[in-house]
Amino acid sequence: MTASTWTTWARQHQANPDRILHPKSAQELARLLQEADQQGQKIKVLGKGRSSSAIAQPVDQQVTLDYMSGLVSVDQENLTATFMAGTSIRQANQLLGRYKLAFTNLGRLDNQTLAGAIATGFHGSGSSYQIFASQVASFTMLDASGQTLTCSPVENPDIFVAALCGLGALGVMTQITFRVVPQFRLHAVERGHAYRDIVHTFPERARSADHYKFSWFPGNKEVRTRRLTRLDLLPEGYMPAGSYLSQARRYGGDHLLNNGLFSAVSYAGSQLPAVQPTLNRVSNWAKGNRRYADYSARVFTITRTVRQNNMEYAFDMVLFDQVMEEVRRYFEREHPVMSYPLVVRTAAADQIPLSQAYGRETFYISARAYWRQDYRQLFKGLEEVFKAYGGRPHWGQFHTQDAASLAGLYPAFEDFVELQQELDPQGTFLNPYLERVLLG
Numbered sequence: 001m002t003a004s005t006w007t008t009w010a011r012q013h014q015a016n017p018d019r020i021l022h023p024k025s026a027q028e029l030a031r032l033l034q035e036a037d038q039q040g041q042k043i044k045v046l047g048k049g050r051s052s053s054a055i056a057q058p059v060d061q062q063v064t065l066d067y068m069s070g071l072v073s074v075d076q077e078n079l080t081a082t083f084m085a086g087t088s089i090r091q092a093n094q095l096l097g098r099y100k101l102a103f104t105n106l107g108r109l110d111n112q113t114l115a116g117a118i119a120t121g122f123h124g125s126g127s128s129y130q131i132f133a134s135q136v137a138s139f140t141m142l143d144a145s146g147q148t149l150t151c152s153p154v155e156n157p158d159i160f161v162a163a164l165c166g167l168g169a170l171g172v173m174t175q176i177t178f179r180v181v182p183q184f185r186l187h188a189v190e191r192g193h194a195y196r197d198i199v200h201t202f203p204e205r206a207r208s209a210d211h212y213k214f215s216w217f218p219g220n221k222e223v224r225t226r227r228l229t230r231l232d233l234l235p236e237g238y239m240p241a242g243s244y245l246s247q248a249r250r251y252g253g254d255h256l257l258n259n260g261l262f263s264a265v266s267y268a269g270s271q272l273p274a275v276q277p278t279l280n281r282v283s284n285w286a287k288g289n290r291r292y293a294d295y296s297a298r299v300f301t302i303t304r305t306v307r308q309n310n311m312e313y314a315f316d317m318v319l320f321d322q323v324m325e326e327v328r329r330y331f332e333r334e335h336p337v338m339s340y341p342l343v344v345r346t347a348a349a350d351q352i353p354l355s356q357a358y359g360r361e362t363f364y365i366s367a368r369a370y371w372r373q374d375y376r377q378l379f380k381g382l383e384e385v386f387k388a389y390g391g392r393p394h395w396g397q398f399h400t401q402d403a404a405s406l407a408g409l410y411p412a413f414e415d416f417v418e419l420q421q422e423l424d425p426q427g428t429f430l431n432p433y434l435e436r437v438l439l440g
């Protein structure tokens with residue numbers, strides 16, 4: 001065990017913890033937690049570093065769950081699957097596929113851990129679908145003293161619901177059981193539209209589709225929409241969900257356009273900001289219009305290789321027109337250079353205390369910046385617009401809010417903080433980011 005530098009994927013945050021630990025079992029992890037508790041040491045369990053906030057920053061000790069990944073069991077009759085918490089979403093998709101099962105909804109990224117995704121409120125898009133964690137049926141978790149808690153809607157229900165977006169502040173999940181669905185296909189239609197046609201009809205379009213979103217380079221008159229329709233699998237021996245040729249073509253297209261081309265365009269834009277708007281138009285044009293169908297996991301997710309900084313805020317759907325108009329005006333007034341389009345997605349309301357979609361039908365606006373770009377300045381201006389409309393920040397992405405401002409955005413905020421202090425009285429799981437957002 002030697003100390004080395006911890007960093008997030010896009011290198012926004014670094015740390016040098018004293019100890020790096022790789023437990024091989026829940027028992028070993030419980031012992032490490034007990035030792036840390038007795039020594040008054042802080043301990044942080046890491047996912048894959050895909051958060052661009054400092055939510056996962058270790059202080060004294062860092063724990064990775066690399067050895068605690070994989071499928072524990074599948075119940076094909078009741079449609080549940082139990083995974084070790086350190087399993088990545090990509091791995092979980094492959095393992096479920098072997099049983100012809102799938103997650104019902106996913107976001108774009110798939111190389112983060114199941115537990116990291118749950119801790120940060122990971123979500124995809126779909127007005128009838130709640131965030132990723134809403135698929136969790138139960139889990140086991142270790143508290144700060146190393147004690148095991150089993151949590152479900154009937155066992156420790158308050159801890160269960162709070163930990164579905166627990167920020168890594170309540171305990172360490174070791175095993176997670178998901179409600180899953182029979183494997184299905186998604187039919188994707190990706191195409192360009194006039195901005196004015198989409199922006200005034202987005203809530204209805206999103207509600208009438210299974211999964212819908214649009215991306216927009218502010219200032220452009222065109223947006224790109226993505227509509228996904230859920231389809232049954234085709235019968236065995238008939239045409240597969242995605243032929244090898246169409247998969248290869250799509251992989252090539254996605255990889256080149258979303259990673260290779262974006263990388264080149266982003267680098268060029270970071271060196272020569274004046275040419276960025278032209279580069280953005282070219283990249284929009286290069287994507288063209290396309291339709292395809294494939295297994296759900298292959299359509300929901302995409303491999304991202306270009307490092308980026310992210311900021312995302314979530315709003316009450318009733319404010320859609322007002323927020324979008326204010327965002328449009330902001331870009332018209334300030335002209336900040338964007339190397340990525342804004343992406344607008346939706347989620348159904350939930351009752352998870354710190355979920356961005358708590359208690360309201362939600363739309364999200366996410367902004368991304370190439371990692372070499374000065375993202376702080378870009379994001380802070382836009383964040384002021386978002387804050388004025390009661391926007392709730394993604395916990396795993398850039399934001400400047402603290403406990404005082406966040407308490408007003410989440411009706412159950414105080415209850416969450418009380419529970420955190422009850423389960424972790426010494427603040428073993430806290431770090432500077434969590435102290436800022438939970439304690440102020």
Ligand SMILES: Cc1cc2nc3c(=O)[nH]c(=O)nc-3n(C[C@H](O)[C@H](O)[C@H](O)COP(=O)(O)OP(=O)(O)OC[C@H]3O[C@@H](n4cnc5c(N)ncnc54)[C@H](O)[C@@H]3O)c2cc1C
Binds near residue numbers: 109115169310
């Ligand atoms: C390119 C890119 C695309 C993205 N796309 C999306 C998207 O589509 N939708 C979306 O919502 N977000 C998205 N994100 C944000 C990202 O999904 C999350 O922040 C990410 O899921 C964090 O997972 P991780 O495994 O990297 O965890 P980390 O960032 O390493 O850790 C996050 C938190 O999880 C906690 N944690 C880890 N393991 C455990 C455990 N076993 N028990 C309890 N707590 C634990 C950590 O302590 C920490 O507090 C994207 C990010 C990037 C970089």
